[in-house]
Amino acid sequence: MRVDPRRGASPPFRNLPPGPAAPAKPALEPRSTASYSGVRVGSVALVGAGPGDPGLITVRGLELLRRADVVVYDRLVDRRLLAEAPRARRIFAGKASSAHALPQEQINALLVRHARRGRRVVRLKGGDPFVFGRGGEEAEALARARIPFEVVPGVTSAIAAPAYAGIPLTHRGVASSFAVVTGHECASESQGRVDWARLATAVDTLVVLMGLERLPQIARELVAHGRAAATPVALVRWGSTDWQETVVGTLADIAERARRARLEPPVVTVIGDVVALRERLAWFDEQALPIGAVR
Ligand SMILES: C[S@@+](CC[C@H](N)C(=O)[O-])C[C@H]1O[C@@H](n2cnc3c(N)ncnc32)[C@H](O)[C@@H]1O
Known part of the structure; x- marks a missing residue:
């Protein structure tokens, strides 16, 4: 059976007959x-x-x-x-x-x-x-x-910074869902719209942008609402650049580790078991370090 590789593709391709590629528009x-x-x-x-x-x-x-x-x-x-x-x-x-x-x-x-x-x-x-x-x-x-x-x-840095730190957001047998949220809004604020209580156990991997400042509150909220305190966390600063730096810990100690490393934005925070894969998959840093290490 001939398989049309474009089946299910995005709208511009949907009505095209199978065969050679469509003439390109003047790009x-x-x-x-x-x-x-x-x-x-x-x-x-x-x-x-x-x-x-x-x-x-x-x-x-x-x-x-x-x-x-x-x-x-x-x-x-x-x-x-x-x-x-x-x-x-x-x-x-x-x-x-x-x-x-x-x-x-x-x-x-x-x-x-x-x-x-x-x-x-x-x-x-x-x-x-x-x-x-x-x-x-x-x-x-x-x-x-x-x-x-x-x-x-x-x-997006939400995917690229973890990728450059050797962290796939999904991984067979480890994580089959992820969410990207802002850390700028906190549940403790009346205006806060990120529902940390529900997010704590709703997805396997959480990616937080703009979350460094409120990292202590975020980690506390997640643990308070059912996420294990031993959940691995990575903070990837300036992902994909020559200044890339990664701090790894757990929900229990990541805020303290970030403080000790004097980490500053921009940072992508990755929370979930996939972080542990970095020990084998870090390709951009010379060599991954075990959980708890800073580079
Ligand atoms: C206003 S948001 C913009 C996000 C952007 N539109 C994207 O898709 O990556 C800025 C935040 O993105 C994250 N960010 C952007 N570039 C980054 C990088 N190279 N490394 C780590 N975090 C980054 C940080 O959390 C930063 O505070």
């Missing part, structure tokens, strides 16, 4: 530009830059970056990627957890303004634009302003 063009009331409008691409290593940007993201007139970029974006757009106007929009270079409304307005002047704008965001990147809000603002836009997904 270099931004998805569209449009004209409203006779005024030519540019376009905006929300591009995921990947987790840190500039080699992890997608082919399409890099193509659009090289053709951009304006690049609006975030703090965690590697500067070598900006060098790919030497003629573009480069605008830092950046955000650290405590200091915002530009408020979100201003970033939205900036994208709209440059696109309305007919420019090809690339909004370059760390990791994936739609994973805790506020890319959805920017897309909404563009849709409201009727600016043509496209989204180029990126390799």
Whole structure:
């Protein structure tokens, strides 16, 4: 029986007959530009830059970056990627957890303004634009302003940082589910929306972004709601870069280990039995160290 390799593929492929690949669309063009009331409008691409290593940007993201007139970029974006757009106007929009270079409304307005002047704008965001990147809000603002836009997904740090630390998020016989959550919101806060009590035992592997500051509370909450205190935890700082550093411990002692290692953001926290696989699978660090070790 002939198997159509595209069966079940994403919508653009669904109606294609089996056979040779479909003719490619001119890949270099931004998805569209449009004209409203006779005024030519540019376009905006929300591009995921990947987790840190500039080699992890997608082919399409890099193509659009090289053709951009304006690049609006975030703090965690590697500067070598900006060098790919030497003629573009480069605008830092950046955000650290405590200091915002530009408020979100201003970033939205900036994208709209440059696109309305007919420019090809690339909004370059760390990791994936739609994973805790506020890319959805920017897309909404563009849709409201009727600016043509496209989204180029990126390799999120939620997956890449563990991968570079030798930690698969799922593994046969060890973990068959994972969740990615923000550590920025805590159950102890009235505004908190992450339900740590339910998450504690709902999935095998928990990946927490922006969780370093509240690591002691998060670990306490998870143990209080049924996760074993001996559950392995890894903190991966600057994953995929030359500065990558990993601290490993358990829910019982990880906060203290992070404090002793003087760890600072950006950090991805991985909680679950898969962390132990690092002892065999660490490939980016020279050699994995046993649980409890710091590199
Ligand atoms: C505002 S979120 C943006 C996440 C991004 N959109 C993504 O998909 O990776 C920023 C957080 O991502 C995580 N992060 C981003 N890059 C990282 C890296 N290279 N290593 C470790 N953590 C990283 C950290 O938890 C950081 O606080």
